[in-house]
Amino acid sequence: MTEENEIKLIRTACPAHCGIDACGILAHVKGGRIIKLEPAEFPDKRDRRICLRGLSSLDITYHPDRLKYPMKRVGERGEGKFERISWDEAYEIIVRKFKEIADKYGWRSIGWVLGGPGAGTTKFGAYLRIASLTQSTRVSAWGYGDAGLPCGSRVIFGSQFPYMYLFGKFWQKKWPELLVVWGANPGESMPLQTMRKIMDAKENGTQVIVIDTRFTVTASKADEFLGLKPGTDSSLALGLMNVIFQNELHNIDFIREHTNGPYLVRGDNGKLLRGRDIGNKKTDSYIIWEETSNSPQPVRRKNLQSASITGNFEVNGIECKPSFQLLKDLAQKYPPETVAEITGVDSKLIIKLSKKLGTTKNVTFFTYMGFTRTYHGDISLRGLCSVASVTGHVDTSFSSGYLPAVLNWDPFLKAIPNEPSFHRLGILNLYEAVISGKPYPIKALWFAFINFLNQCVDYNKIINDFYPKLDLIVQTELFMTPSARYADLLLPVCSFLEFSDFVSHPYPYVQLQQKIIEPLYESKSDINIVAGLAEKLGYGGYFNGGEEGMIDIIMNHSSLEGYNRETLSKGAMLLRELPEGGNFPLNFRTPSRKIELYAEQLVEDGQALPVYLPPIEAPITPEETKYPLTFIQGHSRFRTHSMFSNVKSLLELNSEPIVEINSIDAKARDISDNELVTVFNDRARTTLKARISDSVRPGVVNITEGWWIDQFKEGSVNHLTHDIINPVQNKIYEPNMHMNDVAVEIIKFVEGK
Amino acid sequence: MNKRLGLVIDQERCIGCEACTVACKIENNSTSHWIQVETLNVTQKDTPSGKFPDLKMEWLPRLCNHCSNPPCVGVCPNEALVKREDGPVVLIEENCDGCQACLNACPYNVIHFNEQNNIIEKCHLCVHRIDKGLEPFCVICCEGQAIYFGDLNDPNSVVSLKIASREAFQLKSEAGTNPSIYYCPPKPRRRL
Numbered sequence A: 001m002t003e004e005n006e007i008k009l010i011r012t013a014c015p016a017h018c019g020i021d022a023c024g025i026l027a028h029v030k031g032g033r034i035i036k037l038e039p040a041e042f043p044d045k046r047d048r049r050i051c052l053r054g055l056s057s058l059d060i061t062y063h064p065d066r067l068k069y070p071m072k073r074v075g076e077r078g079e080g081k082f083e084r085i086s087w088d089e090a091y092e093i094i095v096r097k098f099k100e101i102a103d104k105y106g107w108r109s110i111g112w113v114l115g116g117p118g119a120g121t122t123k124f125g126a127y128l129r130i131a132s133l134t135q136s137t138r139v140s141a142w143g144y145g146d147a148g149l150p151c152g153s154r155v156i157f158g159s160q161f162p163y164m165y166l167f168g169k170f171w172q173k174k175w176p177e178l179l180v181v182w183g184a185n186p187g188e189s190m191p192l193q194t195m196r197k198i199m200d201a202k203e204n205g206t207q208v209i210v211i212d213t214r215f216t217v218t219a220s221k222a223d224e225f226l227g228l229k230p231g232t233d234s235s236l237a238l239g240l241m242n243v244i245f246q247n248e249l250h251n252i253d254f255i256r257e258h259t260n261g262p263y264l265v266r267g268d269n270g271k272l273l274r275g276r277d278i279g280n281k282k283t284d285s286y287i288i289w290e291e292t293s294n295s296p297q298p299v300r301r302k303n304l305q306s307a308s309i310t311g312n313f314e315v316n317g318i319e320c321k322p323s324f325q326l327l328k329d330l331a332q333k334y335p336p337e338t339v340a341e342i343t344g345v346d347s348k349l350i351i352k353l354s355k356k357l358g359t360t361k362n363v364t365f366f367t368y369m370g371f372t373r374t375y376h377g378d379i380s381l382r383g384l385c386s387v388a389s390v391t392g393h394v395d396t397s398f399s400s401g402y403l404p405a406v407l408n409w410d411p412f413l414k415a416i417p418n419e420p421s422f423h424r425l426g427i428l429n430l431y432e433a434v435i436s437g438k439p440y441p442i443k444a445l446w447f448a449f450i451n452f453l454n455q456c457v458d459y460n461k462i463i464n465d466f467y468p469k470l471d472l473i474v475q476t477e478l479f480m481t482p483s484a485r486y487a488d489l490l491l492p493v494c495s496f497l498e499f500s501d502f503v504s505h506p507y508p509y510v511q512l513q514q515k516i517i518e519p520l521y522e523s524k525s526d527i528n529i530v531a532g533l534a535e536k537l538g539y540g541g542y543f544n545g546g547e548e549g550m551i552d553i554i555m556n557h558s559s560l561e562g563y564n565r566e567t568l569s570k571g572a573m574l575l576r577e578l579p580e581g582g583n584f585p586l587n588f589r590t591p592s593r594k595i596e597l598y599a600e601q602l603v604e605d606g607q608a609l610p611v612y613l614p615p616i617e618a619p620i621t622p623e624e625t626k627y628p629l630t631f632i633q634g635h636s637r638f639r640t641h642s643m644f645s646n647v648k649s650l651l652e653l654n655s656e657p658i659v660e661i662n663s664i665d666a667k668a669r670d671i672s673d674n675e676l677v678t679v680f681n682d683r684a685r686t687t688l689k690a691r692i693s694d695s696v697r698p699g700v701v702n703i704t705e706g707w708w709i710d711q712f713k714e715g716s717v718n719h720l721t722h723d724i725i726n727p728v729q730n731k732i733y734e735p736n737m738h739m740n741d742v743a744v745e746i747i748k749f750v751e752g753k
Numbered sequence B: 001m002n003k004r005l006g007l008v009i010d011q012e013r014c015i016g017c018e019a020c021t022v023a024c025k026i027e028n029n030s031t032s033h034w035i036q037v038e039t040l041n042v043t044q045k046d047t048p049s050g051k052f053p054d055l056k057m058e059w060l061p062r063l064c065n066h067c068s069n070p071p072c073v074g075v076c077p078n079e080a081l082v083k084r085e086d087g088p089v090v091l092i093e094e095n096c097d098g099c100q101a102c103l104n105a106c107p108y109n110v111i112h113f114n115e116q117n118n119i120i121e122k123c124h125l126c127v128h129r130i131d132k133g134l135e136p137f138c139v140i141c142c143e144g145q146a147i148y149f150g151d152l153n154d155p156n157s158v159v160s161l162k163i164a165s166r167e168a169f170q171l172k173s174e175a176g177t178n179p180s181i182y183y184c185p186p187k188p189r190r191r192l
Helices: A087-105 A122-134 A148-156 A163-171 A191-203 A233-246 A252-258 A323-332 A336-343 A347-359 A377-390 A427-436 A459-469 A526-537 A546-554 A663-668 A727-732 B019-028 B071-075 B101-105 B137-141 B158-165
Strands: A007-013 A024-030 A033-039 A071-073 A082-084 A110-114 A137-140 A178-182 A207-212 A224-227 A264-266 A287-290 A295-298 A313-315 A318-322 A363-366 A423-426 A444-448 A472-477 A489-492 A501-503 A509-513 A629-632 A658-661 A676-680 A685-692 A700-702 A742-748 B005-010 B036-039 B049-051 B054-056 B059-062 B081-083 B089-091 B112-114 B119-121 B147-151 B181-184
Touching: A007 A509, A033 B137, A071 A087, A087 A110, A087 A444, A087 A472, A087 A489, A087 A526, A110 A122, A110 A427, A122 A137, A122 A444, A122 A501, A122 A526, A122 A546, A137 A427, A148 A377, A148 A727, A163 A191, A163 A363, A163 A377, A178 A191, A178 A347, A191 A207, A224 A347, A233 A323, A233 A336, A233 A347, A233 A377, A252 A377, A264 A287, A264 A323, A287 A318, A318 A323, A323 A377, A336 A347, A363 A377, A377 A727, A423 A427, A427 A459, A501 A546, A526 A546, A658 A676, A663 A685, B005 B158, B019 B036, B019 B137, B071 B081, B071 B101, B089 B119, B137 B147, B147 B158, B158 B181
Parallel strands: A110 A137, A110 A444, A137 A423, A178 A207, A178 A363, A207 A224, A444 A472, A472 A489, A629 A700, A658 A685, B005 B181
Antiparallel strands: A007 A024, A024 A033, A071 A082, A071 A489, A264 A318, A287 A295, A313 A318, A501 A509, A629 A742, A658 A700, A676 A685, A676 A742, B005 B147, B036 B059, B049 B054, B081 B089, B112 B119
């Protein structure tokens, strides 16, 4: 065979934003062109995986619409008129503008808006590094749907994510007797790393419960489905706890040992009682009521198991209750019948599930980001975690399994030790910074791997109030997306098959995303684009070695000793196994170092307990409102957010946006299947075809997110959404966009109206 | 005894994702979808049957059944369709004149007409792969790990064991075609 006809096989990993699925991909290359992709092997054959999007990746790499060279805008923003320029010219313009803005407003007025990097790492790291070096502003993308979960998790577990406590063991393929999937649809959003395991568990005898507002792919595999109204999850959690407490099914030992349930709370101000309040020399110590001595005592490891978790005590004239008693008092107000009314879930099911949770030894709860995309999504998560905690179904240590990879983020987060690094703004805080200059003005934005206008809330606000305030918009993109049209400078980025990165997924593996072919046209990887800019700004030395150099930096951590580009080029590598007899404690980094059933930091906000607060827009009493339907945005298996929206092989199977509406709501509005309808509220109108489907409950309509704006007849999903900030989330971490807490009405479409 | 290669598709594990559909089309560079995933008991794909919240959603991937008695082979006037000894029903492209007699003869509606080349096209069980000892492409790309490949004549093969343990069924068994594609029905729900 001549070299031209030889087929080379190169292994890489798909970093699409499904993130943790991180399929290993084997590329077949012939004469410099990739001719085929297939699922690559993993050490465990059962872990070999690919999805319909990954299979379609060549349709992205070889898409005729790829942006081919750097361009500068020549028409109005949004008009889509651009002119080809060289990379040097592009850098020259950017550096000149950056310096002008920095001279006038300071470097912090230049911001980097980064999407989620998916399973990628250094492409994200490279931007953090340049932001750190220039002390400009990193705009965090958690808030575009993914900040609610960290807010809740930080409060109750003291951790960015609740996953390892809730289902870390599940990922180690330890199947529970009962699995509760709450507000998540891994059947479409995480089919490989999660849904497969759910089906494996089911085959091995696990009973699967799905709680959701939609009857999803995941729900179709459930033994029981609880269909609740959007945004009412925390009332369901309280209802479950009501029955659990009534029947004394809570796990007292676990509550004493691992939660702050025994800690006494002052009746007068809601604060936790401390040593200083009772004249104890351990002034900061939390106080429990010790049953053996029948007296208040500073909490110690030894007296925990004799702590009262219920009751009413007087200490130094202060009325006090253990915080668990307060949770119990709150749950008391949510009997199953009341909760059935709020949530729409049959009270008999609530009672049955509660009893099952309280009497089953081994229960795993599963949820993900989508669960928390309502205004009080952080409390929804705390409700779920509270149910898991009071029944003892939270893991506090691992005794087997694989130790997670820790990445060396420091050089990216803080490029120069002992020097200040970047400023940080949440993406919803960015709206205000750009529009009102608070807390400081932002004048230039660089967008990378984010289709901002398409995917972020309140389209009209972005167009009318946000973009016009910016002196410079730079975007790296593969295609002329709705957002790209608004860029002043458009830089062609390459697809994942054209650059290298380190991928620390899927658990329990790490992989190398290995460059298969050279970047097509004049495109470059984000890493090399940043490296080129850094060179012009005088920071070139921080990006030596380009992609490979960045990978070597991020892998430079003791947890990854023995793993490197060379060893990973051959295949996925298993993480290090926890030694036999080893015990890996899962600490809680809350103020009390316990699971905080009671969050002292939120007393003033009235949210110390996982209270039920109604959604901000989603109508709980539809008959009283102008917009009686709740609009939500599920995920589609045909796209990863807005990626793959323009791919032929997938459009053949799913050609255009549809709005799913329940048969009852459709009938009331005389809407028939496939008919054009307009979804609207005070913010905007969106027109598309209707799909009558009982997959959504009455009162709920669903349009899967990610369709590009120009694929709608009019409007888009984010024409309808709002940018309301939840102040508690703003205080705890950063505010989330509440994409599933939006009120709308639907009518038949009328031409010209 | 000859092999009888076939598939078992487990509806309990099928999540209706259509990765098989996409994988097949790419692997075989076909003009139509040789595997089509039907959502059962409804007119629109990916919608459930029933009323909220008492719902059901089940999928059935349809493809050439590689019948033991394939009607398509019998009606082809040009001997373009051949039943191989090891099971797959394959097309000899140069013999096909596009008459489409097979399309009408097939009880399963899984033979497609390729207008570009004026020939028919259909699933051939990835003979180019299985002849090299590989599994059909849909099998390795199935997200739910719901498709099993093997020799139905071997009682110890993964497919035979699945059939024996799961009340597997063939489509339109009354047609006398004896398909080599079997389906395992979803398991009953264990309600709370």
